[in-house]
Amino acid sequence: MAGKAFFPINYSPMAFNKRVKIKAVLDQDLIGQEITLMGWVRTKRSNKNVSFIALNDGSIITNYQVVADPNLISEEVLKKCSTGACLKVTGTVVASQGAGQSSELNAKSIEILGEADPEKYPLQPKKHSLEFLRDIAHLRMRTNTFSAVFRVRHALAFAVHKYFNDKAFFYIHTPIITGSDAEGAGEMFRVTTLDLKKLPTTSEGAIDFKQDFFEKETNLTVSGQLEGELAAMALGEIYTFGPTFRAENSNTTRHLAEFWMIEPEMAFYDAEDNQNLAEDFLKYVIQYALNNCAEDLNFLAQRALEEENTKPADQRAELGLIEKLKFVVENDFVRLTYTEAIDILRNSNHNKKKKFQYLIEEWGADLQSEHERYLVEKHFKKPVILTDYPKQIKAFYMRQNEDGKTVAAMDILFPGIGEIVGGSQREERMDKLTQRMQEMHIPEEELWWYLDTRRFGATPHAGFGLGFERMVLFVTGMGNIRDVIAFPRTPGNAEF
RNA sequence: UCCUCCUUAGCUCAGUUGGUUAGAGCACAUGACUGUUAAUCAUGGGGUCCUAGGUUCAAGCCCUAGAGGGGGAGCCA
Numbered sequence: 001m002a003g004k005a006f007f008p009i010n011y012s013p014m015a016f017n018k019r020v021k022i023k024a025v026l027d028q029d030l031i032g033q034e035i036t037l038m039g040w041v042r043t044k045r046s047n048k049n050v051s052f053i054a055l056n057d058g059s060i061i062t063n064y065q066v067v068a069d070p071n072l073i074s075e076e077v078l079k080k081c082s083t084g085a086c087l088k089v090t091g092t093v094v095a096s097q098g099a100g101q102s103s104e105l106n107a108k109s110i111e112i113l114g115e116a117d118p119e120k121y122p123l124q125p126k127k128h129s130l131e132f133l134r135d136i137a138h139l140r141m142r143t144n145t146f147s148a149v150f151r152v153r154h155a156l157a158f159a160v161h162k163y164f165n166d167k168a169f170f171y172i173h174t175p176i177i178t179g180s181d182a183e184g185a186g187e188m189f190r191v192t193t194l195d196l197k198k199l200p201t202t203s204e205g206a207i208d209f210k211q212d213f214f215e216k217e218t219n220l221t222v223s224g225q226l227e228g229e230l231a232a233m234a235l236g237e238i239y240t241f242g243p244t245f246r247a248e249n250s251n252t253t254r255h256l257a258e259f260w261m262i263e264p265e266m267a268f269y270d271a272e273d274n275q276n277l278a279e280d281f282l283k284y285v286i287q288y289a290l291n292n293c294a295e296d297l298n299f300l301a302q303r304a305l306e307e308e309n310t311k312p313a314d315q316r317a318e319l320g321l322i323e324k325l326k327f328v329v330e331n332d333f334v335r336l337t338y339t340e341a342i343d344i345l346r347n348s349n350h351n352k353k354k355k356f357q358y359l360i361e362e363w364g365a366d367l368q369s370e371h372e373r374y375l376v377e378k379h380f381k382k383p384v385i386l387t388d389y390p391k392q393i394k395a396f397y398m399r400q401n402e403d404g405k406t407v408a409a410m411d412i413l414f415p416g417i418g419e420i421v422g423g424s425q426r427e428e429r430m431d432k433l434t435q436r437m438q439e440m441h442i443p444e445e446e447l448w449w450y451l452d453t454r455r456f457g458a459t460p461h462a463g464f465g466l467g468f469e470r471m472v473l474f475v476t477g478m479g480n481i482r483d484v485i486a487f488p489r490t491p492g493n494a495e496f
Numbered sequence: 497u498c499c500u501c502c503u504u505a506g507c508u509c510a511g512u513u514g515g516u517u518a519g520a521g522c523a524c525a526u527g528a529c530u531g532u533u534a535a536u537c538a539u540g541g542g543g544u545c546c547u548a549g550g551u552u553c554a555a556g557c558c559c560u561a562g563a564g565g566g567g568g569a570g571c572c573a
Contacts, residue, residue, distance in 0.1 A: 045532045052532050065533080083523090100533045119506085124523045125534050128507065131565065186572065223573090248571055249497055261573060357569085369569080422573060467573030480566095491497095492564095 019088070023059035030093040031103060037064060038113065040142060041085045043125040046078070052098075053081050053107075055089065058141075061148050061295050065096065065104040073110050083125055084116030084142070130483055137487055138496055145303055148296035149484055152289055153472045159288035160241055160262055160468075163281055169237045169264060174224030176243065179216055180446050187247040188219035189257075220245035225463065226397075226450050228265040229426060232461055233453045239264040241468070249491050253480040254418065254470060258489040265463035271399070271408040271425040274462035275335060275385050278412060278421050282383075282471075283329045289475050290325055297322060297475075304477035317416075321477040324415075327382070334380045337388040338406065339363065344379060345371050366393045369418055376413045384413045396436045398424040399460075410464065417474050423464020430454040 019038040020030075039057030046052070051070065054063035066089050068078060081087060091107040098104070122136050123143065133140040140146045161171065177191050193213040194200065200208040209217045224240040231238045244261040264277065289297065301321035308316045319327060336344075345351055345360040345367075358368045367386075376384050388406040391398070398407035412421035427433040433454055437444055444451060472484040482488040487496040 043534060045535050047529055047532075047535090049530050050532075052535090054533080063533095067531080097531055098533065118524060122506070124507065126507070126522055127534090132507070135565090244573080246572075250571060251497085252569080252571090253567080255572070259573070417573095419573065465573060470573060 021059035022055070022057050022062065022064045025064060025093065025103070026060065026062060031095055032093065034090065034092050034108070035105070036088060036090045037066070037105060038088045039064075039086070041081050041083055041087060041116075043083060044078075044081050051078055051081070053087070053089075055087065056142075056147075058147055061144055061151075061299050065098070065101050066091070066107050066110075067104050068107045068110060073107060077110050077112060080112045080115050081110065082116055082118040082121070084118075084121040084123060085112060086114035086116075087111065088113050130480065134482060134488075141486070144299060146483070148299050149472070149476050149478060150486065151296050152293045152300070152476050153484060155289050155293050156285055156472055156475060157241070157468070159285045160239075162288070163284050164239045164264065167237070169239050169266075170231070170235045172224075172228060172231045172235075172238045172240050174221065174227040174231075174240050174242065176221055177214075177218050178221045179214060179218050180226075186222050188222055189245050189247045191218045191220060222246055223261070223465065224263050225265065225465065226447070228263050228463060229450070229461065230453060232265040232267045232463070233457065233459070236268070237264070237266045251491060253482075254473065256469060256481055256485060256488055256490060259481075259485070260468040262466040262468055263463060265461065267459055267461045269425070269462040270460055271387065271410065271462060274423055274425060274464060275387070275410055278410070278423065278464050278466075279333050279385070282412070282421070282466075285471065286325050286475060287329050290322070290329070297325075300476050300478075307479070324477075325475060328414075331382055333383040333385050333412070335385045335387065338367075338386055338390065339388065341367070341371075341375060341386055345374065348374065348379070350374055350378070364390050364392065372413050372418055377415050381415075383415070386411045386413065391436070394424070396440045396442050397426050397433070399427045400432050400436070408462075412464075414470075414474055417470050420470045420474065421464050421466050423462065425460065425462040428454060428458045428460050430458070 018036050020035045022037065022039065025035065025037070037055060037057065039055040042054040042056050042063050044051055044053050049070070051068040051073075053066040053068060055066050056063045066087075068081070070078065088111040089105060089107050090109050091105045093103050094106050096102060096104040123139055128143070130145075133143065133146065141150055164171065191213075194207075194209075194211065200211045202208045202210075209215065212218070221242075221244060223244065224242060228238060228240050240261075240263045242260065243258060245258055246255075247257065248255065250257075264281075266273070266277070269277070304321045317324070342360060342363055345356075350356060351360050356368075356370055356374075358365075358370070360371065372384075372386075375386075376382070387408070387410045388401060389409045389411075390405060391400060391407045394407050394409045398409050400407055407427075408425035410421070410423050411419050414420045427436065430451070434444060434451070436442075437447075469481050469484050472478075473481055476484060478484050482490065
């Protein structure tokens with residue numbers, strides 16, 4: 001996993017065009033060679049004799065300095081090399097006379113591919129607030145921060161596939177449009193081609209979905225898990241990685257209405273196997289980013305540090321971004337049961353001094369995020385795998401433990417993020433499963449196909465769901481999930 | 497959905513006890529400068545003070561309603 005191998009710019013003996021990526025220029029010694037760069041102007045500094053253009057093409061966070069001599073490049077062209085303009089520059093790579101870079105491009109010719117009127121172009125060579133950039137999400141990837149975030153996001157997505165492929169898991173595409181509304185993971189977005197102004201009705205006055213496209217009610221998926229289990233019952237170890245939709249009215253820094261979720265599902269795994277996989281997987285993906293995104297992570301670490309410094313001293317994080325990522329990779333996650341967690345919380349000084357908004361009194365209550373944060377950020381100061389929750393507060397498909405009170409659930413809690421993984425060993429015993437479905441009013445006839453896996457060749461199995469954007473949030477050190485997905489969908493916002 | 501804070505130039509913000517012509521930095525334009533690093537220096541243009549209504553001799557500032565945004569909570573990944 002060497003750093004240089006990850007972005008093999010002009011990797012192929014046959015590049016598809018003549019330009020060289022800036023990443024490739026910086027990775028090689030090209031002094032004396034004539035090359036063509038294409039990219040966008042970040043800043044231009046001029047005097048009577050020379051202009052310096054900082055060019056960025058997105059291949060790497062670093063800008064490359066183009067030196068333009070007004071005797072060679074016309075005043076008209078130089079004037080159009082304003083912030084945001086797109087240029088094709090041909091010239092010779094030379095050792096730089098300036099201090100900020102080892103080489104630079106002496107421009108022989110500059111072609112303006114696309115102008116950017118400096119009076120109207122919203123991005124300026126200065127700091128912008130993340131909130132302002134969110135309003136111009138179509139342009140924000142041209143900034144250092146967002147280009148770094150999206151390069152890291154790519155690396156993490158690639159690492160997910162690499163991890164599972166190397167472990168011989170199969171990538172399954174579960175449906176985006178689902179005909180079952182019994183998955184119970186949240187409010188759903190309806191999919192229909194019916195005319196909303198003239199809804200057909202049945203003789204009883206209900207909407208007649210027989211006339212809809214699929215001849216039944218359909219929604220966007222809230223989870224691929226149930227279908228994933230079907231695949232695991234044939235292929236053994238599988239994973240999904242796809243878009244997921246929740247129509248919850250959630251307005252937080254860690255919820256999206258459209259997000260990407262990774263859901264491995266493994267036949268023959270028990271709860272502990274599941275935990276071992278999840279921990280190893282998280283560490284691998286983070287290590288992959290550390291190995292392959294050093295420049296971007298260093299930039300993001302600096303950005304995060306500056307943001308930390310605006311906070312009061314007692315609220316600042318102890319570790320910088322890189323240190324935090326290394327810490328997670330190098331240390332075992334803490335594993336404890338819900339019951340043990342309740343004991344720790346109940347006996348904590350924090351609880352005794354009534355500093356929790358919701359005081360811990362008895363076994364069975366769901367943990368509030370203040371409790372999860374206390375365990376992860378104050379008590380253990382490392383990622384925590386919480387297991388064996390009361391069955392009342394967990395989903396119907398989780399395997400019932402022998403105590404009759406708990407299920408083989410696991411949540412992985414990360415500092416600053418909260419729940420990043422939710423999973424469980426699944427209930428493979430038909431009688432136990434249908435009993436829970438009845439208790440929780442899940443209609444068995446809707447899930448006949450799911451129950452068939454328990455009728456035919458059932459086996460212990462387990463899996464989990466990982467919110468991809470929460471992972472990106474953690475690795476990039478960004479504070480708001482809307483800033484780690486290109487075009488966030490949240491209540492009241494589906495622009496772009 | 498609830499709690500809370502915010503909305504003044506392109507951006508980030510200041511604006512005193514309600515008082516005359518609303519300010520700064522950056523950005524932008526023009527000029528200066530023999531190699532700059534978010535260059536520097538000088539000059540200049542730029543305002544629906546979120547919207548609607550109200551109180552007042554007088555509202556950026558006070559009151560009511562609404563819109564948009566931030567943070568926290570719930571739901572969860």
